[in-house]
Amino acid sequence: MPAATLDAFLNSYLGPPDELRSAVVATVRQLTQAATNIRNTINQGVLGTAFAGTRGANADGDIQKDLDIFADDIFLDAMRHAPVALYASEELEQPVLLDRQAPLAIAIDPLDGSSNIDTNVSIGTIFSLLPATGAPDENPAASFLQAGVNQLGAGFFIYGPQLALVLSLGSGTHVFVLSTRLGTFVQAYESRIIPQRTQEFAINAANYRHWDEAVRLYIDDCLEGTEGPREKEFNMRWIASLVADCYRILMRGGVFLYPGDKRKGYRQGRLRLVYEANPIAYLIEQAAGAATDTITRILEIEPESLHQRVPVVFGSAREVARITRYHTEPSAIGERAPLFSRRGLFRA
Numbered sequence: 561m562p563a564a565t566l567d568a569f570l571n572s573y574l575g576p577p578d579e580l581r582s583a584v585v586a587t588v589r590q591l592t593q594a595a596t597n598i599r600n601t602i603n604q605g606v607l608g609t610a611f612a613g614t615r616g617a618n619a620d621g622d623i624q625k626d627l628d629i630f631a632d633d634i635f636l637d638a639m640r641h642a643p644v645a646l647y648a649s650e651e652l653e654q655p656v657l658l659d660r661q662a663p664l665a666i667a668i669d670p671l672d673g674s675s676n677i678d679t680n681v682s683i684g685t686i687f688s689l690l691p692a693t694g695a696p697d698e699n700p701a702a703s704f705l706q707a708g709v710n711q712l713g714a715g716f717f718i719y720g721p722q723l724a725l726v727l728s729l730g731s732g733t734h735v736f737v738l739s740t741r742l743g744t745f746v747q748a749y750e751s752r753i754i755p756q757r758t759q760e761f762a763i764n765a766a767n768y769r770h771w772d773e774a775v776r777l778y779i780d781d782c783l784e785g786t787e788g789p790r791e792k793e794f795n796m797r798w799i800a801s802l803v804a805d806c807y808r809i810l811m812r813g814g815v816f817l818y819p820g821d822k823r824k825g826y827r828q829g830r831l832r833l834v835y836e837a838n839p840i841a842y843l844i845e846q847a848a849g850a851a852t853d854t855i856t857r858i859l860e861i862e863p864e865s866l867h868q869r870v871p872v873v874f875g876s877a878r879e880v881a882r883i884t885r886y887h888t889e890p891s892a893i894g895e896r897a898p899l900f901s902r903r904g905l906f907r908a
């Protein structure tokens with residue numbers, strides 16, 4: 561039986577012992593309050609004016625919108641009231657030390673999908689909960705340079721038609737929706753299970769000419785549909801909000817790719833390992849999906865720096881494995897008939 565509310569779910573959470581478990585629960589509660597606050601602000605109807613304005617660039621060189629900064633301020637403030645030692649944000653160059661005695665470190669993308677703010681398309685907040693390690697005041701980055709397998713929990717809020725929280729604390733991936741009638745988050749689904757197979761892919765196809773050959777050939781094969789080696793039709797989606805693309809995949813399967821490409825600054829793709837790829841990979845794996853950097857499991861990558869980018873492929877496990885084979889053993893992608901052997905590397 562699913563717990564009826566987020567509160568009931570958190571009360572029944574049997575995670576790591578004692579201090580860490582209660583810290584995770586308290587932190588998730590603070591996060592939900594901050595997200596509700598942001599949702600209320602978004603609903604004031606100022607998206608096209610005040611909050612879509614730009615401020616400059618963040619540590620990573622991305623344009624910051626006013627809502628990026630607003631969301632960052634709200635979550636940072638909320639974490640001051642949670643048992644969190646360190647707050648690392650996509651929008652801030654360095655982690656903020658909050659309470660050196662506290663057991664947790666949080667990495668956050670306060671506003672994901674910023675390019676969609678003024679178009680009224682779903683946006684979100686992604687977070688990753690880690691154990692604070694070492695001496696947080698001496699080496700604040702160290703807590704965030706742990707491989708994603710060390711996460712205690714991860715999730716995202718999606719400010720869509722519904723305010724939803726997708727959460728995993730290490731046993732399944734759960735979806736809660738804010739009920740304004742009840743004034744609380746209620747469980748919307750049993751733990752999600754992503755189908756192993758899919759006929760739907762998500763990629764920004766405008767970058768086709770910049771991709772490596774393996775990615776191009778994978779997409780070519782999908783596009784050839786029933787006339788190509790896959791012998792089935794594919795559908796394409798690209799929302800340009802990672803949270804929204806991930807939510808769809810959790811609901812009905814699919815595969816998402818943001819590979820590295822040949823554009824300047826995109827060799828490692830666009831998404832950040834610590835703030836985006838790790839928490840999303842955790843949620844996807846907890847829902848029986850898979851997540852790689854095309855070859856290596858995302859959750860096993862040791863981050864080298866706080867704002868590091870990483871190529872990302874995630875979703876239906878068999879499709880993710882297939883994409884890895886295009887990169888590692890192209891000759892094994894031999895299901896195509898000679899009819900399809902017309903191009904390059906894999907077609908010889």
Ligand SMILES: O=P(O)(O)OC[C@H]1O[C@](O)(COP(=O)(O)O)[C@@H](O)[C@@H]1O
Nearest residue numbers: 669671672673674675764800801802
């Ligand atoms: O505009 P592009 O290159 O298609 O990239 C879209 C991707 O970039 C992101 O917007 C990056 O996140 P931010 O908005 O937090 O910078 C993802 O949500 C999305 O998947």
Ligand SMILES: [Mg+2]
Nearest residue numbers: 669671672673
């Ligand atoms: Mg983002």
Ligand SMILES: [Mg+2]
Nearest residue numbers: 669670671672
């Ligand atoms: Mg962001």
